[in-house]
Amino acid sequence: MFRTDRADVQLVLLATSRAVYGLGALMLIPALVGFAADEVDAGWAFVLGAAIAAATGAAGILANRTTAPLSAGQALAAAGLVWFVAPLFAAVPLVLSGHYASFLDAWFEATSGLTTGGLTLVNDLDHLARSVNLWRHMLLFIGGQAIVAVVLTTLAGGLVRLRSQGEVEGRDELRLPDLLRTARIVARIAAVWVAAAIGALWLAMTASGYQPATALRHAVMLGMGTFSTGGFAPTSASVAAYRSPAVEMVLIVTMVAGAVSFAMHHELWGRGPGELRRSTETRTLAASILTLLTISFLGLARSGTFPDVASLVRHGLFQAVSSHTTTGLQTVPSVAYVVDWGALAPGALVAAMAIGGMAGSTAGGIKGIRLGLVLKGVHEEIRRVLLPDDAVVVETYHAGGRRILRPTQVRDAAVLLLLFLLLYVGGSVVGLLFGYTLEQSLFESTAAASTGGLSLGIVRPVLEWPLKVVYLVAMVMGRVEYLAVLALLGLSTSVVRGRV
Amino acid sequence: MTVRNPRLRSGPVPLARAGTALSAAGLGVLALVLVTSWLRPSGDGSARPVLDLGDALRAAPDCPEPLVAEGERPPVDEVRVDVALVVSSPELVRCPRSYDGRSVAYEGEVVGAVLDRRDEAWFQVNDDPYAARDAGPLPSSGRFAGLNTGIGVLAPIEARDDVASVGGPGRRGAIVHVEGTFHRVDPRTHEVGIIRADRLRVVDAGGSMEGSSDPRLPVVALATAALAGLLVVLERRGTRR
Numbered sequence: 001m002f003r004t005d006r007a008d009v010q011l012v013l014l015a016t017s018r019a020v021y022g023l024g025a026l027m028l029i030p031a032l033v034g035f036a037a038d039e040v041d042a043g044w045a046f047v048l049g050a051a052i053a054a055a056t057g058a059a060g061i062l063a064n065r066t067t068a069p070l071s072a073g074q075a076l077a078a079a080g081l082v083w084f085v086a087p088l089f090a091a092v093p094l095v096l097s098g099h100y101a102s103f104l105d106a107w108f109e110a111t112s113g114l115t116t117g118g119l120t121l122v123n124d125l126d127h128l129a130r131s132v133n134l135w136r137h138m139l140l141f142i143g144g145q146a147i148v149a150v151v152l153t154t155l156a157g158g159l160v161r162l163r164s165q166g167e168v169e170g171r172d173e174l175r176l177p178d179l180l181r182t183a184r185i186v187a188r189i190a191a192v193w194v195a196a197a198i199g200a201l202w203l204a205m206t207a208s209g210y211q212p213a214t215a216l217r218h219a220v221m222l223g224m225g226t227f228s229t230g231g232f233a234p235t236s237a238s239v240a241a242y243r244s245p246a247v248e249m250v251l252i253v254t255m256v257a258g259a260v261s262f263a264m265h266h267e268l269w270g271r272g273p274g275e276l277r278r279s280t281e282t283r284t285l286a287a288s289i290l291t292l293l294t295i296s297f298l299g300l301a302r303s304g305t306f307p308d309v310a311s312l313v314r315h316g317l318f319q320a321v322s323s324h325t326t327t328g329l330q331t332v333p334s335v336a337y338v339v340d341w342g343a344l345a346p347g348a349l350v351a352a353m354a355i356g357g358m359a360g361s362t363a364g365g366i367k368g369i370r371l372g373l374v375l376k377g378v379h380e381e382i383r384r385v386l387l388p389d390d391a392v393v394v395e396t397y398h399a400g401g402r403r404i405l406r407p408t409q410v411r412d413a414a415v416l417l418l419l420f421l422l423l424y425v426g427g428s429v430v431g432l433l434f435g436y437t438l439e440q441s442l443f444e445s446t447a448a449a450s451t452g453g454l455s456l457g458i459v460r461p462v463l464e465w466p467l468k469v470v471y472l473v474a475m476v477m478g479r480v481e482y483l484a485v486l487a488l489l490g491l492s493t494s495v496v497r498g499r500v
Numbered sequence: 501m502t503v504r505n506p507r508l509r510s511g512p513v514p515l516a517r518a519g520t521a522l523s524a525a526g527l528g529v530l531a532l533v534l535v536t537s538w539l540r541p542s543g544d545g546s547a548r549p550v551l552d553l554g555d556a557l558r559a560a561p562d563c564p565e566p567l568v569a570e571g572e573r574p575p576v577d578e579v580r581v582d583v584a585l586v587v588s589s590p591e592l593v594r595c596p597r598s599y600d601g602r603s604v605a606y607e608g609e610v611v612g613a614v615l616d617r618r619d620e621a622w623f624q625v626n627d628d629p630y631a632a633r634d635a636g637p638l639p640s641s642g643r644f645a646g647l648n649t650g651i652g653v654l655a656p657i658e659a660r661d662d663v664a665s666v667g668g669p670g671r672r673g674a675i676v677h678v679e680g681t682f683h684r685v686d687p688r689t690h691e692v693g694i695i696r697a698d699r700l701r702v703v704d705a706g707g708s709m710e711g712s713s714d715p716r717l718p719v720v721a722l723a724t725a726a727l728a729g730l731l732v733v734l735e736r737r738g739t740r741r
Contacts, residue, residue, distance in 0.1 A: 004512075004513060005509075005510055005511055005512055005513065006509035006510060006511055006512070006513050007508045007509055007510055009513055009518075010508065010509050011508075021735075024728070037669075038670075039669070039670075040713050041541075041711075041713050041714055041717055044717040044718045044721045045717065045721075047718075047721040047722075047725055048539075048717065048720060048721035048724055048725075050725075050728075051721060051724035051725040051727070051728040052532070052724060052728070054728040054731070054732055055724065055727050055728035055731050055732075056528075058728065058731035058732050058734070058735040059731055061735050061738075062731070062734060062735055062738060065738055066508045068508045088529060088532065091536075092532070092536055095536045095537075095540055096536055096539055096540050096541075096717070097540075098540055098541035098638065098639060098642070099638060099639075101644045103532075103533045103536060103537065106536075120647075122647075123638055123644045123645065123646060123647070124628075124630045124637055124638035124639075124645075124648060125647070125648055126611040126612065126626060126630075126637075126648045126667060126668065127611075127630065127637035127638055127639055127667060127668065127669060127670075127671075127709075128669065129639075129669050129670075130669050133669075208615055209613065209614070209615030209616045209617070209621075209622070210613050210615070211613070214613060235611070235612050235624070236611075236626070236647060236648035236649075236650065237612070237624055237650065237652070240652065240691070240692070241612050241613075241624055242615075243615055243617075243622045243652065243689070243691060305685075306685050307685055307687065308685075308687070308690070310690055311685050311690035311692075314690055315690075315692060331692065332692045332693070333593040333692070333693055335593045335594055336593065336596070336692065336693070339593075339594055339595070339596065340596050340597065340684070435558050436558060437558075460646055460647050461644065461646045461647065462646060495513045495515075495518050
C-alpha cells in the first residue's frame with residue numbers, strides 16, 4: 001500500500017467518485033419532499049446539491065474507470081477520503097437553507113451527520129425546513145450503514161465469512177461482490193430495525209399527543225438516526241420534546257440495537273442468542289455499561305440531582321445508554337451536566353462515550369472488543385507473573401468460536417486504544433487553549449472523537465473556528481477508526497515522496 | 501501469469517500531475533464555497549445570542565440564593581411572599597437549584613407541538629432571539645443568533661385553545677406569557693427543568709412566515725442538472741460498454 005503507484009490513486013479516486021455519485025442520487029429524496037411540502041427553495045437547493053455531486057462523481061468515474069478490484073488498503077484509503085470529501089457535497093443544501101452561518105458550519109454539520117456524531121451547529125432548528133431536517137437525519141443513516149459495510153468488508157473479509165470480530169483478515173484483493181453482498185445484508189438488517197423503530201416511535205408519539213402526520217415525520221427521522229447511533233434530533237429540545245417515557249424506552253432499545261454489531265445481528269437471526277452470551281465483546285460491554293451505570297447512579301444520588309428513584313433511573317439510564325452507544329440524544333438540557341449533575345456522573349458518561357459500542361456496528365468509541373482483548377492481555381500477564389516460570393499460560397477469548405489470544409492481537413488493540421486516548425486528550429488540549437475548563441474540554445473532545453454526540457454546549461454556532469476544524473477532523477478519525485486516515489496519509493506521503 | 505487490467509494505470513505518480521490535480525480540487529472547493537455563498541439567503545452573520553451558553557460555561561454561573569437551602573426545611577411560622585421573578589431559559593437551566601420551587605414569569609414562542617395530558621397540556625416555549633416579536637424566526641429575519649433555547653411548560657388544558665399557531669417550518673408560533681412555578685425536576689411527571697403554569701396568556705397570535713423565493717436558485721440548479729445529466733449519460737454508456 002505504501003509503495004504507491006498510479007493504480008492505487010486511480011482506484012481510490014474511483015471509489016470516492018462512486019460514493020459522491022451515490023450521495024448525489026440520494027439527495028433527490030429530500031428534494032422531492034421539499035417540493036411536496038411547498039419548500040420550493042429547499043427543493044431547488046437539493047436539486048443543485050444533487051447535480052453538483054452527480055456531475056463530480058460521474059466525471060471522476062469517467063476519468064478513473066477500471067474493472068480492477070480494490071485491495072483492502074485501497075478501500076481503507078478511499079474510506080478516509082470519502083469521509084472528508086462527501087460532506088463537502090452534502091453541505092450544499094445545508095448552507096443554502098440559510099440556517100448555517102458559514103460553509104464551514106454546514107461542512108461540520110454534514111460531517112457530523114455522515115460520521116453519526118450528532119454535534120450540531122444549526123441556527124434556529126425549530127424553524128428549519130422539513131426537507132432539510134430530513135436530510136440531516138438521512139446523513140446519519142447513510143454514514144452509519146456505509147461505515148459498517150466498509151469496516152466489515154475491509155477488516156473482516158465480508159460479513160458472510162465473518163467469524164472473528166476485530167481480526168484483520170489480510171486479504172490481498174477485495175472483490176466487489178463481497179462489498180455488495182455485505183452491503184445487502186447490512187441493508188436488510190437495518191431496514192428491519194429501522195422499520196420496527198419507526199412503527200414503535202409513531203405509536204408512542206401519537207399516544208403522547210402528536211398529530212399522526214407530525215409523529216410519522218419525527219418517527220422516520222429519529223428511527224433512521226437512532227439506529228445509526230447518531231444524535232441529531234428533529235427539535236431543539238431533543239428527546240425531552242416528546243415528554244414520554246414510552247418514546248424514551250423505544251429509543252433505548254433502538255440505540256442498543258444500533259450499537260450491536262451487524263455480524264451479531266446476523267448471528268442472532270441465523271443461530272439464536274448463543275453467540276451473544278459467549279462473545280468476549282458483549283461480555284466486556286455488558287460489564288462496562290453496568291459499572292458505568294452504577295457509578296452514574298451513585299453520582300446522581302450523591303449530588304442530589306433527582307429527588308426520587310423514578311426520575312433518577314429514567315434520566316440516568318437514558319443518558320448512560322445514549323453515551324455508551326455513542327448516540328448523543330438527551331432528555332435533559334446540555335448545561336445540566338455541568339451545573340447540576342456533579343462530577344461523578346458526567347465522568348461516567350465521558351468514559352462510556354470513550355469506550356463506545358461493538359466493532360462492526362454504527363457506534364463509535366474505542367470498541368468493546370479492543371477493551372476486552374487488552375483486559376485479557378493484562379489478565380494473561382498477571383497469571384504469567386503469579387504462576388511458576390515453567391507454567392504454560394494460555395489466554396482465550398470468544399469471537400465466533402473459542403480462540404487463543406495472540407500477543408499481536410493484544411498489541412494491535414492496545415495501540416488503537418492508545419491512539420483513541422491521544423485523540424480524546426489532544427482535542428481537549430485545544431479546548432483548554434480557548435479557555436474552557438478541563439472537564440468541559442475533555443467531555444466535548446471525547447464526544448467528537450468517539451462520535452458520542454452529547455454536548456455540554458461548547459459546540460454551538462459561535463464556537464471558535466479552529467475548534468470547529470479540530471472537532472471535524474476528530475469526528476472523521478474516530479469514525480473511520482484511524483486506519484483509513486492513516487492509509488490515506490500513507491498514500492499521500494508516498495505520492496509526494498515519489499516511491500515506486 | 502497475471503494479466504493486468506488494460507485500463508489500470510501503472511508507474512509512479514508524477515508529482516507535477518499530483519500537484520495540478522490537488523490545485524484543481526482546491527479550486528473546485530473554493531468555487532463550491534463561493535457559489536453557495538452567492539446563492540444562500542442573505543442574513544446578518546454577526547448577530548450573537550443574547551446569552552451565549554458556551555461563553556457562559558467559561559465562568560462559574562452567578563446564581564441567586566435558592567428559595568430553600570439544601571438540607572433545610574422552610575420555617576413553619578414565617579410568612580413568605582413569593583413574587584414571580586421574570587426569568588429567561590438560560591438563567592433557569594444554568595441555575596436550576598436557585599429557581600427550584602420559585603414563582604416565575606416567562607415569555608416566549610410556542611414551538612413544536614402542544615401535547616394534551618387529560619386536564620393539562622405541554623408546551624415547548626422558546627425565548628431565544630428568534631422568538632422576539634421585532635425580529636422573529638431565522639428564515640424571515642435573516643439574523644443568526646445561535647441555537648434555540650427554551651423551557652417546557654405544563655399548563656391547564658384550557659390554555660391550548662388560546663394558542664392558534666405553533667412555531668415550526670414556515671410558521672411563527674404564538675408568543676405566550678407564562679406565570680407559574682419552576683421545578684428542577686417535576687415531582688409528578690419527572691420531567692427536568694419545567695414550569696408548572698398557573699396562567700398562560702397569548703401576547704401575539706403568530707402565523708405564517710412570509711418568504712420570497714430566490715429566482716437565481718432554480719436557474720443555477722437546472723443548468724447544473726443539465727451538465728450532470730450529460731456526464732451521467734456518458735458514464736452510463738461507458739459502463740454498458
